[in-house]
Amino acid sequence: MELIRLSALDLGLAASLVLLLAILSFRLSLGVERKLLIAALRSIVQLTLLGLVLKSLFAQSHPLFIAALALFMLFMAGYEVMARQARRFSGAWGMGVGTLSMFISSFSVTILALNVIIQVEPWYSVQYLIPLLGMLLGNTMSGIAISLDNLTHNAWQQRHQIEARLMLGHDWHKAIEEIRRNALRSGLIPIINAMAAAGVVSLPGMMTGQILAGSPPFEAAKYQILILLLISAGTGFGATAAVWLGSRRLFDERQRLRLDRLKSS
Amino acid sequence: MGSLTLKAFQTPLLAAFNLELAAGECITLTGPSGCGKSLLLRAIADLDAQHQGEAFVDQIPRQSLTGSEWRRRVGLLPAESAWWAERISDHLPRQDPSLLQSLGLPPESESWSVSRLSSGEKQRFGLTRLLLNRPKVLLLDEPTANLDQTNRERVEALIESWRKTQNSAVIWVTHDPAQQQRVAHRHLQIVQGNLQETTWN
Numbered sequence: 001m002e003l004i005r006l007s008a009l010d011l012g013l014a015a016s017l018v019l020l021l022a023i024l025s026f027r028l029s030l031g032v033e034r035k036l037l038i039a040a041l042r043s044i045v046q047l048t049l050l051g052l053v054l055k056s057l058f059a060q061s062h063p064l065f066i067a068a069l070a071l072f073m074l075f076m077a078g079y080e081v082m083a084r085q086a087r088r089f090s091g092a093w094g095m096g097v098g099t100l101s102m103f104i105s106s107f108s109v110t111i112l113a114l115n116v117i118i119q120v121e122p123w124y125s126v127q128y129l130i131p132l133l134g135m136l137l138g139n140t141m142s143g144i145a146i147s148l149d150n151l152t153h154n155a156w157q158q159r160h161q162i163e164a165r166l167m168l169g170h171d172w173h174k175a176i177e178e179i180r181r182n183a184l185r186s187g188l189i190p191i192i193n194a195m196a197a198a199g200v201v202s203l204p205g206m207m208t209g210q211i212l213a214g215s216p217p218f219e220a221a222k223y224q225i226l227i228l229l230l231i232s233a234g235t236g237f238g239a240t241a242a243v244w245l246g247s248r249r250l251f252d253e254r255q256r257l258r259l260d261r262l263k264s265s
Numbered sequence: 266m267g268s269l270t271l272k273a274f275q276t277p278l279l280a281a282f283n284l285e286l287a288a289g290e291c292i293t294l295t296g297p298s299g300c301g302k303s304l305l306l307r308a309i310a311d312l313d314a315q316h317q318g319e320a321f322v323d324q325i326p327r328q329s330l331t332g333s334e335w336r337r338r339v340g341l342l343p344a345e346s347a348w349w350a351e352r353i354s355d356h357l358p359r360q361d362p363s364l365l366q367s368l369g370l371p372p373e374s375e376s377w378s379v380s381r382l383s384s385g386e387k388q389r390f391g392l393t394r395l396l397l398n399r400p401k402v403l404l405l406d407e408p409t410a411n412l413d414q415t416n417r418e419r420v421e422a423l424i425e426s427w428r429k430t431q432n433s434a435v436i437w438v439t440h441d442p443a444q445q446q447r448v449a450h451r452h453l454q455i456v457q458g459n460l461q462e463t464t465w466n
Contacts, residue, residue, distance in 0.1 A: 160347035163312060168398055169337030178349070254311055255332030 003213050015040070057126045066124050070107075070133055077102055077141045084145040087152040087262040089249055097245045098144050105238030106136040109230050117226065135206065135227055136234045139191060143235035144242045147187030151246050152262055154179045162257050172251040180247050187239035191232045198228055266323055267338070267401030267433035269309075274318030276301055276308045281318065282460040284453075286402075286434040288323070291424075293445045294438045296455030302438050303344065305455075306404040309436070310341040322401055340400025344407050346391030348379040353390055358397050365393060367423050369416055384411040392420065396427060403427075403435045409444070421448060 018040045025033040057065055078099030088094045110133045114123040123129070155162065158179060165175040198204055199221075206227050210220035252258050268288040275281040278301030286292060296302055308316035311332055320327040322338050330338070348356060354375040362372040368389045382390065388411050395403075403424070409417040425448070428435055437448055445452055452463045 158349070160345075161349040164343070164347035165349060166312060166333070167310060167336055167341045167343065168394065169333045171331075171333040252314060253332075254314075256312055256314055258314065260314075 011044075015044075054126060054130060057130075061126050063124055066126055066129060069130065073130075073134060073137055074099060074103055074106070077106075077137045080141055081145045081148065083265075085149050085152060085265065087149075087156055087264050089152075089246070089261055090263045093249055093261070097242055097249065098141075098148060101144055101238045101242035101245060102137060102140050104241050105234045106133060106140050109234040109237070110136055113226070113230055131206075132227075132230075136231060139231040140235045140238040142190060143187040143239045146190070147183045147239040147243050148246050150186045151179065151183035151243055152250075154182060155247075155250055155257075156259060156262065159257060159259055166255065166257060172247075172255045172257075175257075176247050176250065180243055183243050183247075184239055187243070188232075188236055191235045195228050195232060198224070204228065267431065268321075268323055269339070269402045269434045269436075270321040270324070271309065272319040272321075274308070274316070274320065276304050276313075276316045278304055278458060279455065280459050284460075286436070288434060289428055289432040290451070291428055291435040291437060291449040292451040292453055293449045294436055294453045294455070295440065295445065300455045301458075302455060303406055306341055306406055306436065306438065309404055310339050311335055312341070337398055338401045339404060340395045340398055340402065341404040342392055342395050342406060342408055344410065345384075346387050346394075348387075351378060353377050353379060353382075356390075356394050361393075361397060364396065367419065368393060369419050385413070385416060388412060389416065389420065392423070396423075399431070401431075401433050403433055403437075405435065405437045407438050407440070409439075409441075417444075424448070 018036065022033040022036050025031070025036060053069065057069065075095075078095045081098030081102070082088055082095045085094075089097060110129065111123070113132060114120050114128060118128060120128045155176065162175045162179075166172070194202070194204075204224050204227075207217075207220045207224035210223060211217055249261060250258060266288050268290075269284070269286040271282070271284040273281045273283065294302055294305070304313065307313050309320060311320075311327060320339075322335075327335050350356060352375075354360075356379075357375065360375065365372060365374060370386070370389060370393070374390075379387075388408065392408060405424070408424070409420050412420060421444070424435065424437075427433065435449075436453075439445055439448075450464060454461050454463065
């Protein structure tokens with residue numbers, strides 16, 4: 001079965017739907033038309049570029065180029081996490097907390113999957129590594145962004161309660177325990193919902209893609225299961241790391257609450 | 266026991282000063298609102314990063330203790346107490362009906378929900394919560410501001426007896442000149458960013 005190739009006209013038709021939505025947003029004064037169009041444009045440009053980059057990477061697949069692309073994806077994800085925070089950490093921590101957590105979770109899960117589970121030879125071959133890493137980064141990014149936003153938002157809202165506990169000699173773990181738990185929970189809910197709905201309500205993106213490309217549905221389902229499981233593990237470990245790092249940063253060595261380390265965007 | 270020593274202590278609103286409070290001694294602190302009284306108490310309890318100087322309880326330097334160990338010894342009662350759980354009892358380390366009673370609170374009040382408390386009740390429960398921690402030094406930020414006369418007298422009597430039996434030093438922020446005279450012999454006043462001491466009899 002050969003993949004039916006899409007023409008510029010086909011994509012143009014799909015784009016006109018988004019244009020229509022932008023007009024609707026304008027008429028209803030939702031105020032998101034600018035954001036919507038910029039985001040749509042970004043996805044068109046970024047995915048076209050990725051397609052071109054991958055095409056040339058497939059041709060020569062030098063490990064250094066692959067590593068550079070992977071790191072670029074990581075830093076973009078780190079930037080996105082930071083941009084979604086209403087109250088972010090100031091200085092290098094603003095991007096550092098999210099980026100480091102995603103590095104720990106997404107990279108290690110991807111490497112584990114490539115070496116131990118799928119056993120690709122060599123493990124860094126572009127065809128497997130970049131799509132896998134992309135899916136892991138994209139999903140852990142959302143989870144970490146939600147968790148961190150929840151953490152800093154609630155720490156700010158409940159600063160009097162946190163300090164009341166510090167005044168009574170509770171240590172910082174105890175003072176932020178409940179907020180930390182909620183932050184982590186909120187970051188995990190989307191992936192839990194996605195797993196629960198997979199195959200019943202939604203046909204996940206990867207499986208759709210493989211079926212469209214002509215893979216046997218059962219093989220596509222197995223890959224999708226693998227991806228969902230990896231994503232949930234990656235999101236969980238990544239959000240845990242981010243919440244731990246973030247909550248640690250909210251206190252100093254004297255266990256004082258340091259909301260001055262946050263700045264509102 | 267609980268004496269408090271501050272050396273070259275300095276906050277963003279207050280020039281450097283030294284202060285020596287013997288165990289069992291009470292001193293009041295006054296000054297116009299916004300002059301940095303609460304900030305000073307927070308600094309002594311080591312809740313704000315922006316201050317300098319050394320602090321000791323019973324000659325033990327603050328640096329030798331962790332933040333939470335220090336704050337268990339130096340108990341701060343803020344002007345407004347915050348509550349993080351549903352019931353009063355969730356905030357108390359243990360039960361002490363006689364302590365509640367001395368503040369005019371019935372023994373079953375422990376199971377009350379925080380949301381139904383008046384500001385005066387909050388203030389008295391806040392003091393209960395703090396004293397159950399057995400702090401060696403008390404920093405009180407207007408502890409009777411929301412109380413009627415009966416309860417104000419109860420709080421004054423309780424702190425007086427606590428100070429004498431536990432021998433703990435007390436810094437008491439108040440705006441009431443009559444209360445100043447009643448509870449202490451030494452008085453601190455913040456005047457244009459400086460701490461000045463007066464002694465009356």
